Amino acid sequence: MKKVLVRAGMSPLDTFSADEMIKRNSIGNNVGNLMYAYSVFRNLTTENVELDADYYRIDPDDANRINETYDAYVIPLANAIRPSFIPALKRYTALIERLKIPVFVIGMGMAFPYEPNVKQERPFDGDVKRFVSAVLEKSNILGLRGQITSDYLSYLGFKEGRDHMVIGCPSMYTFGDNIKIRDTELDTNSAISINMTPAADQKVLKFLNDLSGQYKNLEFTPQDLDEMILTYSGTPFLGGAVNSKVSNYPNSLNSAVYKNNQVKFFLSAPSWIKHMGTIDLSIGTRLHGNVAPILAGTPSIAIPIDARMRELTEYHNFPRVPANEIHEDMKLEELLEKVDVHSVEKNQQKNYENFINFLDKNGIENVYHYNSEGLKMPFDKKLDLVNLKEPLTTITSCDADEMAERLQRNFDIIVPKQEKEKSSNGKKIKAKNKTISKLKNDLNEKTEELNELRELDKNTAKLKNDLDKKTEELNEKNRQNEELNLKVQDMENSRSWKLTKPLRNLGKK
Structure with missing residues (x-):
């Protein structure tokens, strides 16, 4: 039996209570994350493969344990290309670089404005490139959520069709290509x-x-x-x-x-x-x-x-x-x-075939050949044994006992969470203050250096002025000397003329 690790806050087979889910943040801040995890578990669980959730744990030091326990790591991602997720993406990169098993990214997307400029330089471009490069060392091709993300990775230097391909959101393939929408007519009772x-x-x-x-x-x-x-x-x-x-x-x-x-x-x-x-x-x-x-x-x-x-x-x-x-x-x-x-x-059949093509390119075992309407998948059989929780309704709809129980459990969860956040914020503030203090010291040092340079510039300027004056004085003296030399020369020439005049006259006679 092969074992595959899946990035997920919880397995679809887990039946955590609401307070436990809040405590663990099993939904990864958004319950929509459970939807594509369900699809991955249903499509990749076969008679020969079982899947485990990683519960959103990202620790590069887990690499040896993962290498020894699992045959592959599947990482479904939503809008992972966004500033707030970059620290997690960097940790995934560090982990993936230490793994020796295949790593498959299914459904990565970005969080850009409605009309984005994909060729705009962004601070996290390098982090995304390192992550994608690390994944491509462990698999053949990445699956992306849409064309805009594909265009962005192409801008970063990765080739569409070779390094990445658009597969949409894996949640849409939960039941293969079996989507049939019924008609509807609305009235006030709808x-x-x-x-x-x-x-x-x-x-x-x-x-x-x-x-x-x-x-x-x-x-x-x-x-x-x-x-x-x-x-x-x-x-x-x-x-x-x-x-x-x-x-x-x-x-x-x-x-x-x-x-x-x-x-x-x-x-x-x-x-x-x-x-x-x-x-x-x-x-x-x-x-x-x-x-x-x-x-x-x-x-x-x-x-x-x-x-x-x-x-x-x-x-x-x-x-x-x-x-x-x-x-x-x-x-x-x-x-x-x-x-x-x-x-x-x-588009569903074509898109689903494309999704299976992506899985096949990476050699990922799946239930494609068995995924027909009404046929139970291996994962369905497991799910049938689970008593799923009813949806959560508002506290005001509860009886007094349940209301009191919810309030107490919430208090036990939220107070430590807020204390932890407060402590975390305190540490962040302390770290920022330390950084600010260091920057301030660096600034003071640079200011002192600048002042010294300014003083040096002043001295240099004064020396230059003095040098210019001396040069002018020297040039003036040289000019005067030249004039004096010319006068001396004229005098010598005049004297020589006078001395040679009698001889010149004698010659004439």
Whole structure:
């Protein structure tokens, strides 16, 4: 039996409680990460291969243990090319360089603006190049999320088709090419699922937020860790969407969807997909908030707000509407008329074949030949033995006992987290102060050196002035001497003329 290590905050077979997931940050700050992990586990688990999650541990010193325990390391990545992830990317590079087993990167993307300049020089270009080079030493080709990322790596000197290829998001291949979207007609009783990103344009947020007053069976599906904490305990963790000042975003228990218990935070990808099968339409600015309903056959509308989401929705041909085409007073039915909810079906078979081609190029064993509709995969059989957790609902929907239990558990988690963050921030501040102090000392030294140079310049200038004066005086003396010499010469010539005059006269006689 071969063993493969997979980058994942948790295995789809894990059944952590909500408080344990918060404590461990099993979702990697966004529950959408569970979606593509589910696909990787389902597609790569065979009768001969079993997969283990690495729980987001990145330690180069683990290289020997990984070499001895596993036959390969699969690293699914989302928008890894972004400043905040570069420290982790550098640690992965250090780890990969010490590994002796194959390393496969599946689905790496970038976080650039909607209209990016991929040829713009960026501070992390060198770090990305070193990471990609390290991976190519351990595998044949990298799988990228979209064409914009591919163009960026080509700009860095890597060749498309040889070093990297576009495969989209692996989450879209959870069930192979088996995607069939059902039709839908909306009325006020329709079950609507909305998802949002705080960074979205205000017109988009207002449009989505206002839907809660128009459809009584509406649900909000948050994805971020701080939203998970808010849903679980009502007491948000510092930072992120919940503490943002963004208007028209559900960021507190006073928001309509929280007040009306219309919030569901999913604790596993399979349960998320299953629930989306009961929804009539999903709409929003989140990628995996729209992937889940698509996998369930539910119509969806994506609203891309950046290059990350743009390249994926274009590659997979999601039903989508640009943010600039949405205005506050438009109706959802009007938006639905702008898209073909079946468009995503048209590219799926070709994209899935391309994904399998990528796996084959790297020699990655998979379930392609068995992945047909209704047929259980080896991983499905394992999943059938697991009791998946129900989605998390708001604390205000709980009875008094559960509410008290959540608050206490949250207190036990958040206080140490915030103390740790405070301590970490203190250390960072101390380190920054130390750096500032060193820079200040260096500056003082440079200032002293500069002052010395300025004084030296003054002395040099004075010496130069003195030298110029002496030179002028010398030149004047030389000129006077020349004049004197000329006078002496004239006198000698005159005297010589007078002395030779009698002789000249004698000659004439």
